[in-house]
Amino acid sequence: MVPLTRREAVAGLATSAAARPGPSTGAEPRRIVSLNPCLDAILVQVADRAQIIALSHYSHDPVSSSSGALGLTFPFTHERAEEIVMLAPDLLLTAGPSALATRAALARMQVRSEVFGLPGSVAQSCRQVTRVATLVHRPERGTALVARIEAALAAATPPPGSPRLSALVFEAGGFVSAKGTMMDEMLTRAGFDNAATRYGLTHTGDVPLERLIADPPQVLLAGTPDPGAPTWADRIIAHPALRAVAPRMYRASFPQTLTFCGGPVLIDCAAMLAKAYREGIAFHRLSGHPAGAKT
Numbered sequence: 026m027v028p029l030t031r032r033e034a035v036a037g038l039a040t041s042a043a044a045r046p047g048p049s050t051g052a053e054p055r056r057i058v059s060l061n062p063c064l065d066a067i068l069v070q071v072a073d074r075a076q077i078i079a080l081s082h083y084s085h086d087p088v089s090s091s092s093g094a095l096g097l098t099f100p101f102t103h104e105r106a107e108e109i110v111m112l113a114p115d116l117l118l119t120a121g122p123s124a125l126a127t128r129a130a131l132a133r134m135q136v137r138s139e140v141f142g143l144p145g146s147v148a149q150s151c152r153q154v155t156r157v158a159t160l161v162h163r164p165e166r167g168t169a170l171v172a173r174i175e176a177a178l179a180a181a182t183p184p185p186g187s188p189r190l191s192a193l194v195f196e197a198g199g200f201v202s203a204k205g206t207m208m209d210e211m212l213t214r215a216g217f218d219n220a221a222t223r224y225g226l227t228h229t230g231d232v233p234l235e236r237l238i239a240d241p242p243q244v245l246l247a248g249t250p251d252p253g254a255p256t257w258a259d260r261i262i263a264h265p266a267l268r269a270v271a272p273r274m275y276r277a278s279f280p281q282t283l284t285f286c287g288g289p290v291l292i293d294c295a296a297m298l299a300k301a302y303r304e305g306i307a308f309h310r311l312s313g314h315p316a317g318a319k320t
Contacts (some may be wrong), residue, residue, distance in 0.1 A: 053162040054116035060104050060127075061120040064157065065284035066091040066140060068118065069099070071158040071166040078112050091286040106130035116160060145211055147178065150287030170289060177292040181299035183216040190305045192217035193232065197263035197286040201232050207287055215298035217244065234264055241270040244305040246279035246298075252266050275308040277301035 040229040042179025043135065057076050059065045062083035069077065071091055082103050084096030102108050104128045117138040119128060131138060139160055144150040151171045192212055193201060202208035202219070209219045220242035224232050237245075267274075279301065283294040 026102055033281055038234045039182045042272045052115075054160070056112065057116045057118065057161065058109055058112055058114040059118040060100065060102070060109075060240065061118065061141070062091050063288060063290075064118045065096055066152075066286055066290055067154055067157045067170075068161070068286040069095050070170055071154070071163050072161040073163070078114065078162060079109075083256060091282055091288075091290050093282075098291070106134075110134055110136065110223065118157065118160075129151060144207055144287050145205060146207055147174070147214075147287070147291065151175075154288050167272055174289070174291050174295075177295040178211075178214055180274045181295035181302075183302065186304065187260055189218050190243040190302065190309070191223075191236075192244040192246060192301075192305070193220040193242040194279060194284065195245070196229075200229050201226060202229050202284075203227055208284065211291070211294055211298060234266060238266055238270055241311060243273070243275040244275045244301055248279060248281040251274045272312055275301075275302060275305045310314065 027203070055076055056078050057068065057072060058079045059068050059077075060081050061289045062081050065080040068080070077099055077101045079102045079281050080092065080096055082101045084090045084092045084099070087103050102112070104127050109127070109131060114136060115138055117131060119138055119140045121143065124250050128138060128140075141153055141156075144153055151174060154170050154174070155164070155167045158164050158170070189314070194208055194212065196202065196208070201221045203221045204219065206229065212219050220240075221232070223240065224231070224285075239316075275298075277296055283290060283297060
């Protein structure tokens, strides 16, 4: 969808407002708009295609999309109230970080909105899946998606008694997730101990290069550096100084798109973490360095 100009959007306000559905009566939504990339990822899995009239613009950005190729096949918006009202949605899915001004304007226009928070655990993310599926009147698809997530996590969990590996996940912008985050839980379930804890992080933050060199994790999970537009994280993981700890730290590929969201993204995230765990164990066995204490 080509983004509407402000003039085009304002010109269509009168007719769109007249056609806009009133407050929810519990009827099945047929014109759904999502303003959040994580909700996009859930919505395209549980709703009928015909129900979705627009996703967030993030789902058309390969760097930030959590919906993959499927998200590219849907129209999108830039969160402007005018263009959303012109679409006459009967259900709007949004999250805390979404534009407050847009949400306030849509509330005044009585556009039905459902606001979601940031899940801090797998269980919370699965509850969001269930909630979205219920809102679109497809609860059975939510149940099936949650089952797939749980199966992926079970498959990624090492057998009891397996050695554990310390690991660090470099996320977009060079951030690292500490205890109490969903990424920390995913690491723990996949056989890793989050190295952010021993670096003193109590919330999401960054780890200086000096700390990585002085006390490297056994596995560093990060995306492939982008030579065209390197980020802070790219500069850190590509720094020549890290070569000094290469024999003690396995570098595993971990796409940045797996670090943004939960929901169906957890399926691929679990598979990638399981792969990194297996490769990390093999790497440290060959290098002669201990793979971690027994659980």
